[in-house]
Structure formats: C-alpha cells, structure tokens
Amino acid sequence: MMFGVIKYVGLIVxxxxxxxxxxxxxxxxxxWASLPLIDATVTKSKLKNFANTxxxxxxxAQIEFEYEYKEEKFxxxxxxxRSPQLFKDNNIEHDLLNRYKEGDSVKVRLLPHSPKxxxxxxxxxxxxxxxxxxxxxxxxxxxxxxxxxxxxAAVAR
Numbered sequence: 221m222m223f224g225v226i227k228y229v230g231l232i233v234x235x236x237x238x239x240x241x242x243x244x245x246x247x248x249x250x251x252w253a254s255l256p257l258i259d260a261t262v263t264k265s266k267l268k269n270f271a272n273t274x275x276x277x278x279x280x281a282q283i284e285f286e287y288e289y290k291e292e293k294f295x296x297x298x299x300x301x302r303s304p305q306l307f308k309d310n311n312i313e314h315d316l317l318n319r320y321k322e323g324d325s326v327k328v329r330l331l332p333h334s335p336k337x338x339x340x341x342x343x344x345x346x347x348x349x350x351x352x353x354x355x356x357x358x359x360x361x362x363x364x365x366x367x368x369x370x371x372x373a374a375v376a377r
Contacts, residue, residue, distance in 0.1 A: 255329035260287035
C-alpha cells in the first residue's frame with residue numbers, strides 16, 4: 221500500500237519540477253521584456269576558473285560593464301539574469317565570452333527600482349531541461365506503473 225502512495229508522489233514531483241522550471245522561466249522572460257533598455261560598456265571579459273566547495277572545477281564568465289542611469293554611474297558584474305533550471309547549459313559561459321569583449325558597447329536591461337542591478341541578457345532555457353523532464357516522466361511511468369501492470373498481468377495468469 222505504501223508503494224502505491226509513493227509512486228504517485230514521485231509522479232507529482234517530476235511533473236511539478238517540469239512545470240515549475242518552465243513557469244518560472246516564462247515569468248522571468250516576460251518581466252525581462254518590460255525592463256528599461258540602456259547603453260553600457262563592457263569593462264572586463266574573462267573566464268574565471270575555480271574549484272567549488274566540493275572540489276569540482278567551475279568555469280564562469282566574468283563580464284563587468286558600466287552604465288549611467290539618471291545621471292549616476294553604475295557598475296555590474298552580472299551579465300545574465302538566471303532562472304532555476306534542472307540542467308544548465310554548460311556552453312553559455314564560453315558563448316558569453318565570445319559575444320562580449322572588453323570595450324564593446326552593449327544594451328543592458330536594469331531594474332528601475334534598483335538600478336545597480338543590470339543584465340546584458342536573460343539566460344536561455346536549457347534544451348536538456350526541456351527534453352529531460354518529459355523523458356524522465358515517461359521512464360518513471362514505464363518503470364513504476366508499467367511494473368505494476370506487468371506484475372498484475374503475471375498474477376492474473
């Protein structure tokens with residue numbers, strides 16, 4: 221009986237994760253389009269290479285830029301407005317470095333109520349995230365629910 225409840229909880233978790241990450245991303249994209257667009261200049265563009273607390277190598281684009289808003293000068297080092305995704309696009313850091321070089325003029329979007337927060341672009345939705353959740357859902361359904369159907373069919377014989 222307990223396994224029956226757990227299999228439905230697992231199904232709800234997988235479906236919830238898929239819908240939540242997509243819903244949050246779509247909200248971020250919608251908000252992104254409404255942010256003011258201003259001119260900025262890239263002041264630094266390099267690859268940060270460090271080990272995280274678990275000892276894994278992390279590569280991150282360090283892109284800094286300066287801009288003026290309401291006659292005040294600001295600096296930012298957050299090129300991407302990120303959204304939660306189960307599977308990140310590992311090539312995004314290299315793509316950023318290829319697109320944004322020191323001295324480049326760029327358009328950035330900023331948060332009007334907090335102009336120190338500006339972003340060059342919104343992180344793209346990972347193709348792996350879009351594909352993996354439906355595949356996981358199918359595999360989970362086949363493994364958990366298919367196993368039950370297989371057992372009940374074998375017992376019925």
